[in-house]
Amino acid sequence: MASRRNLPIVAMALVVIAVHLLAAAAGKPQYLTQLTMAGYYSLVIVGLTLLMGYTGQISMGHAGFFAIGGYTSGLLTTYNLYSQNGEMPVSMLRSTGLLVAGKDLYGADLLVVRPWAACVVALLVTLGIAYLVGKPVLKLRGHYLAMATLGFGTIVYKVVLGSSVLGAADGISDIPAFPLFAGLAVSGKSVLRTQNYYLAWALVLVAMLLLTNLIHSRVGRALRAIHGAEDAADAMGVDTSRYKLNMFVLSAVLAALGGVFLTHYNGGIGPSEASIMKSVRYVAIVAVGGMANLWGALIMGVLLNFLSLRGSFGSYDDAVFGLILLAIMLFAPDGLLRAELVRRLPGLRRGFGQKGAP
Amino acid sequence: MSLLEVKDLCKRFGGLQAVGNVSFAVAPGSIKALIGPNGAGKTTLFNLIFGILPPDSGQVWFDGAQTDGWKPHQVAAAGMARTFQHIRLFPKMSAWENIAVGRHVHSRAGFLSSMLGLPWTRREQRAVRDKALEIMGFLGVEDRADVEATSLAYGQQRIIELGRALACEPKLLLLDEPAAGLNMRETSEMAKLIARIRDTGITVLLVEHDMTLVMNISDEVLVLSYGEKIADDKPLAIQKHPEVIKVYLGEDDA
Numbered sequence: 001m002a003s004r005r006n007l008p009i010v011a012m013a014l015v016v017i018a019v020h021l022l023a024a025a026a027g028k029p030q031y032l033t034q035l036t037m038a039g040y041y042s043l044v045i046v047g048l049t050l051l052m053g054y055t056g057q058i059s060m061g062h063a064g065f066f067a068i069g070g071y072t073s074g075l076l077t078t079y080n081l082y083s084q085n086g087e088m089p090v091s092m093l094r095s096t097g098l099l100v101a102g103k104d105l106y107g108a109d110l111l112v113v114r115p116w117a118a119c120v121v122a123l124l125v126t127l128g129i130a131y132l133v134g135k136p137v138l139k140l141r142g143h144y145l146a147m148a149t150l151g152f153g154t155i156v157y158k159v160v161l162g163s164s165v166l167g168a169a170d171g172i173s174d175i176p177a178f179p180l181f182a183g184l185a186v187s188g189k190s191v192l193r194t195q196n197y198y199l200a201w202a203l204v205l206v207a208m209l210l211l212t213n214l215i216h217s218r219v220g221r222a223l224r225a226i227h228g229a230e231d232a233a234d235a236m237g238v239d240t241s242r243y244k245l246n247m248f249v250l251s252a253v254l255a256a257l258g259g260v261f262l263t264h265y266n267g268g269i270g271p272s273e274a275s276i277m278k279s280v281r282y283v284a285i286v287a288v289g290g291m292a293n294l295w296g297a298l299i300m301g302v303l304l305n306f307l308s309l310r311g312s313f314g315s316y317d318d319a320v321f322g323l324i325l326l327a328i329m330l331f332a333p334d335g336l337l338r339a340e341l342v343r344r345l346p347g348l349r350r351g352f353g354q355k356g357a358p
Numbered sequence: 359m360s361l362l363e364v365k366d367l368c369k370r371f372g373g374l375q376a377v378g379n380v381s382f383a384v385a386p387g388s389i390k391a392l393i394g395p396n397g398a399g400k401t402t403l404f405n406l407i408f409g410i411l412p413p414d415s416g417q418v419w420f421d422g423a424q425t426d427g428w429k430p431h432q433v434a435a436a437g438m439a440r441t442f443q444h445i446r447l448f449p450k451m452s453a454w455e456n457i458a459v460g461r462h463v464h465s466r467a468g469f470l471s472s473m474l475g476l477p478w479t480r481r482e483q484r485a486v487r488d489k490a491l492e493i494m495g496f497l498g499v500e501d502r503a504d505v506e507a508t509s510l511a512y513g514q515q516r517i518i519e520l521g522r523a524l525a526c527e528p529k530l531l532l533l534d535e536p537a538a539g540l541n542m543r544e545t546s547e548m549a550k551l552i553a554r555i556r557d558t559g560i561t562v563l564l565v566e567h568d569m570t571l572v573m574n575i576s577d578e579v580l581v582l583s584y585g586e587k588i589a590d591d592k593p594l595a596i597q598k599h600p601e602v603i604k605v606y607l608g609e610d611d612a
Contacts, residue, residue, distance in 0.1 A: 210473040217472030217479060218465050218486065221451070225459045228448035235408065235442075236526065237434035237463035246469055292450065 005216060008295060009209050016201045020194065031306075032197040033188075038305040039200035040262035045285050045301040046207055046294055047254030052283070053292035054215060055247045056227030057138060058146045060279050061153030062255050067160055067274030068129060069122045069256025070263035074172040075165070076118035077264075080104075082111040105174070115178035115186075119260050123253055130252030131245070138244045150276065157274040171270030178264035186264040196265060203261065204298070207254060211294060223247060224292070277318040281308075284325040290335030300336070360419075361386040361530055361561050362407070367416035367426075369402055369585075376402040378585045379416070384530070384578075389552065389562040391572040391593075394582035395605060400565045401443060403582070404534055407563075408440055409433040421529055435463045439528035441519045443535045443565075447507045453518050454503040457490040460525025493521045497551070513544045517551075524555065531555065533564040537571055549575050573597065581605070 023031045048062050081099065084090040090111070093099050098117045102110045113121070137148045160166050167173070177187030184195055214220050225233035226240050234240050263269040272278065285304055289297030304321070307313065313320040328335065360383035369377040377399045384390045392400050405411040407418055409430045418426040425433055439460070448456050465486055467479040494500040497517050502510060507518050516536065523531055536552065537545040549571045556562050556575075566572050572579060572593070579596045581589040583605045589596055596602055 213475040214469065214473045217475075217483065218462065218467040219469055219472045221455060221459050222462060224451055224455075225448045228450065229446040231410070231430075232442065232446035232448065232522075233459065234430040235434055235440050236459050236522065237431050238459070239429075239431045250469065 005212060006209075009205065009212070012208065013205060016198070016205070020197060029190075029193060032193050034306050034309040035302070036193075036197045036200040036265060037262060037309055038302045039197075039204050040258040040265065041282075041305045042204050042298055042301050043207055043258035043261075044255040044282055045289075045297050046204070046211055047251030048282050049286045049289065049292075049294050049297040050211055050214070050223070051247050051251040052286050053290070053294075053297070054220065054227060055223040055244060057244055057248065058142075058283070059149045059248070059251070060146050060276070060283065061133075061149040061151075061156070062251070062282050063274055063276070063278035064153045064156035065126055065130060065252040065255040066259035066278070067156055067269070067271075068126050069259030070269040070273060071160060071166055071172065071259075072122035072125050072256075073115070073118040073178075073260040074175045074263045074269050076113040076121060077115050077176050077178075078112060078172055078174060079165075080110055080112060082109045085111055102176075112176070115176065115264060116180075119178065122260050123256055126256035127249055127253050130249040134245045134248035134252075138241065138248060150279075153274070153276050153279050157271060157276065160274045161271045167270075169271060171268060172263075173268040175263055175267050175269070177267075178261070186261055188265055188267050200261065200265075203257070208294065208298065215294065219243070227292075277321075280325065281318070281321040284321045284328070287328045287333075288324055288336055293335060296335060359386075359422075360384055361421060362563065363417075363419040364403075364407065365417040365419070367403070367406055367418065368414045369399075369406055369411060370414055375585045377406060377413075380582070380585070380587050381416075382580050382587065382590055384561055384563055386529075386561050387556065387559060388577040389556050389564070389575055391576040391579045392563065392565045392582065393567070393569075393572055393579060397584075398582040399585040400582055401534060402585075404440070404532055404565060407433075408438065408532060434526060437526075437529035438532065439523035439526035439530075440532035441516075441523050441534060441536060443538060445512075445515050445519055447515055447519055447522075449506075449508045451507060452504050453499070453507045453510065454487065454490045454494065456507045456518055457493055457521045457525045458486050460522040461486045461489055463526060490521075490525060493524050496524075497521050513540055516540065516544075516548070520551070520555075524560075528560060530561045530563060533562060533566075535565055535567065537566060537568045545571055 019035065020032065023029060044062055044066050048059060051057050051059060081090050085094070090099070098114055099111055100114045104110050133152050137145065137152070140148055161169060177185040177189070179185040184199065185192060186196065186199065222233060222238045222243055225236065225238060226243060230240055259273070285301045286297050289300040308317055362384040364383070365381050367377055367380045380403060392403065394400055402411065406413050406426070409425065409428045409432065413426050416426070417424055420433070421437055423436060425436060448459060465482050467482055471479050491500060491503060494503055497520065499514060499517055499521070502514060507515065510518065520536065533552065537548050540548060545568055552562060552564070553575050576593050579591065579593050580587060581596060581602050588601045588605060589599045591599065
């Protein structure tokens with residue numbers, strides 16, 4: 001069972017390598033840049049798929065978590081503490097090695113938080129906010145939950161847009177690279193393009209491995225049970241509110257992880273990442289991927305985000321995702337890519353055959 | 359010692375006294391039936407016992423602990439399981455997976471260990487599947503393991519739901535109208551099955567309208583009318599009880 005489940009992961013690794021080779025052979029290495037970005041957006045999408053498709057809890061505010069991750073890391077790694085150097089909290093932080101000194105473009109002294117520390121803080125901040133938001137909000141169901149999470153998304157967007165410390169409408173720029181190990185850094189430099197492509201997709205690969213394990217576990221079954229019949233899941237001993245909250249927080253942290261890495265990759269982040277349009281886009285991708293279909297969401301997510309990043313939808317970018325959502329809900333509410341469709345056919349036939357018999 | 363003891367339980371919905379001062383006990387290893395006309399408060403009483411509704415007053419004692427005010431998942435963890443009047447199977451999950459959810463309180467893999475796919479969680483998974491299949495064997499539906507549960511015939515859906523409750527290995531099993539919607543043959547099979555379940559040592563409390571089933575398998579019968587207990591006795595005595603006859607046949611015929 002386990003090996004059969006890992007087969008798609010192996011296939012995915014091979015596809016990632018094949019795409020790199022094809023892009024290189026075709027002389028289009030710039031494709032890798034957009035695929036790297038699409039990879040980071042995929043982290044939001046696969047987490048949201050587990051929350052929406054498997055657990056049945058919609059979130060119209062996941063762009064907010066992506067932005068909280070990206071902005072927190074962006075702010076901490078650019079906010080200059082040099083003038084406070086020597087003062088108590090800053091000097092203490094400096095002695096722990098959490099800060100890094102440098103020079104900006106004009107030669108002025110810089111003292112900022114190290115990217116890895118900023119990343120950890122960003123994930124913890126997201127975890128805390130997701131917990132505080134999720135705790136009351138997940139008591140709601142259906143469109144009440146959709147509206148409440150929409151409200152959360154709106155707050156994040158407006159706070160980001162209205163805060164001068166976050167760059168207001170311009171966002172944060174000149175965000176430094178995120179050095180990881182042995183010369184590998186999350187950076188948009190073209191010499192690091194291939195490495196970053198593999199880094200992004202290695203992260204997605206690990207996320208897929210963890211999430212497919214989760215789906216096929218005791219926890220995954222409990223989550224699907226909550227989706228199907230919450231009262232019955234409760235009666236089976238599933239602590240439904242805790243499971244929903246854990247899944248909400250997990251998906252938020254995955255979104256924030258995507259936000260952190262993409263922000264360092266792009267060297268900047270703007271308020272559009274927090275917009276409701278982005279949240280709608282994530283929901284549309286989960287829906288078109290088949291709701292409770294992790295691989296479907298991943299494939300559709302890469303495809304649509306890649307096309308969007310290449311500008312294939314022109315100025316109608318958001319409209320395309322709106323149209324997708326509309327069309328999916330009308331014509332294929334179970335999504336386009338459905339593994340179940342094939343698996344269910346024999347089951348259905350047997351089911352019908354049984355109808356007459358007791 | 360009783361396995362379940364209900365003391366002076368009360369529940370009002372606005373002006374309606376759904377359950378009023380009901381007290382009774384269920385002895386371990388017995389089958390107790392809860393009967394009464396529609397609207398007598400049977401399902402409300404079930405929901406009070408299982409923690410789905412909080413009582414206005416009164417107490418529920420289960421297996422030595424006072425469980426009123428507990429949440430359903432806590433009651434379930436303490437060893438109570440139930441089925442529903444209207445079948446509540448998990449859609450888009452196979453029959454065995456539905457039953458496997460019933461193993462929740464007897465397994466312990468959490469988010470982190472499940473994501474990491476640690477060896478012990480995989481062993482636990484296999485044990486859960488084996489147990490689910492064993493239960494399907496006990497119920498005679500093992501050939502339905504991989505079929506989507508909600509696409510099964512109605513009678514089999516009832517069996518799967520019962521299997522899911524059995525997977526909890528409960529001390530007390532609450533069955534809310536287990537024979538509802540079943541034909542005569544299926545009903546008599548269900549009666550035999552409930553008796554077999556009792557014989558494995560599981561105590562059963564059931565709500566049922568089918569009097570043949572109730573009188574055949576119950577050790578004791580509790581009769582409710584307008585939220586109040588009017589009789590609590592052995593089936594034979596219940597059938598002769600003047601108050602019960604009045605409630606069931608109407609005042610004029612009594």
